[in-house]
Amino acid sequence: MAIRRVRAGLKGWGGVGAMAAVCALALAFVLLLPLTQSPGPDGAGTGGPGIAEGVQTRAVECRAPEKQTLAPSRADGPTIEAIKNRIGARRKLVVGVDQNSYRWGYRDPNNDGAQLEGFDIDLVHRIAADILGDPNAVQFKAIPTDQRIPAIRSGRVDMVVRTMTITCDRLGEVAFSAPYFRTGQQVLAAKSSSVTGYDRSLAGQRICTAAGSTAYTRLAKDRAAGLLAATADISTTVPNQLDCLVRLQLGEVDAVVTDGALAASQAAQDPTVELKGAAFTTEYYGVAMKRDADDLVRRVNRVLVDYRGSGWQTSYDRWLSATLGKDSAASKPPAPQYLRTS
Structure with missing residues (x-):
């Protein structure tokens, strides 16, 4: 009624x-379910009252936040090894996404199974393919806007790919990849x-x-x-x-x-x-991860190097050209710079 x-x-x-x-x-209600019922990457439930509590942040000297990331590398480290060592059905990349942002991360009821799809979702599949050898080895978790950082810091997700702007304030709490999209x-x-x-x-x-x-x-x-x-x-x-x-x-x-x-x-x-009116800021979307997950940050940046050359434009044409225009020049991220050293 x-x-x-x-x-x-x-x-x-x-x-x-x-x-x-x-x-x-x-x-x-659907968007809130993963926050209270979904297990974390280690199989333990991590939702509940404590997830939104304030956390102490690390001070970060910040100039041009979109450049404060680590250089690309294909080398595995402890974070990636832990992901690869998950057993059976749990051997997946756990990613926080949106499921109701049209063309970015959403479920189309007209498609078979109403699978998540969109520009951000394409990037998630590309990262999973590189790390686990299977683009579908992903566990998606719907994360509200204000829960993106808590979900990363608590370990509920390995990363967030959810139209998340790289900012100086956020760099004190999480690490970001190089930019993959420009907006305002x-x-x-x-x-x-x-x-x-x-x-x-x-x-x-x-x-x-x-x-x-x-x-x-x-x-x-x-x-x-x-x-x-x-x-x-x-x-x-x-x-x-x-x-x-x-x-x-x-x-x-x-x-x-x-x-x-x-x-x-x-x-x-x-x-x-x-x-x-016109956009009144310039902002860049990045993939967000834990601050100490250096190997994962470097690996995602390596994926983005390849993705910008093969995949980004295809995804843009499929999902965003109808809403942002066929000319993608204004949305393309700048050439990456890797100013973070540790």
Whole structure:
């Protein structure tokens, strides 16, 4: 009954957008299941109350965070050996991903088995093939935005491949690969909205961001510095970014701020919303791992060297060209630099 009421309330937003909202609400419980029920890579349950507790971070001197990574190497080390030594059905790469970001990591109900697919998922399969010799030797775990770092630090996952921006703050808690995608923060709102972009038109508007996202961090800093109108309401945060689209469709917020690459995919789901203005930051997605997993970081960087030459463009053409345009130049990561030495 609840879902029928929501569906009825969404009339006027367009069939695709309404269904996106209903599906996202229905997925809320599914997204939380891996946090409480899934075993960690060692087979022990690691979900539960302790996972979101604060952790002490290592201080990191940070300049150009996308360059603070280790040089590529194919050599196995203790982290990779531990992955390879898993027995039987557990001999898999355990990866935190999204399952409701259209074209990035999502389940298409029209496909057989509704398997996870998308740009991030293609990269996961490539890494698994290199480390374990089997692109399907992967255990996917759906991780909410604000649980990405706790999932890595607790050992619930070997890595996170989930449109995760490399930042100086995050480098104090996890290690990143070299960038595999370039994007920037952008505003999403209804086509009929008076919002024109990241500007004065946001005054008095209710803005939604994902908890733990770089979007919220930027909005909070800009408002404190007087660069964002003091009347802009940034109090609405959600576990997963797609929930912001649902809030927008329900009329609970007036605008969404998120990575432009994700916003474009959401606009493709709902023809009544659109990107407003240009991107106002430059950000890079990276694969996140434990800080002491040096061999795994180096191995992923080795995979990315090959992937940029063979695989990246194919994946872009398949998943993202329809939402970001056929010209991928603006989305390609820069030539990698490896400034981290230890």
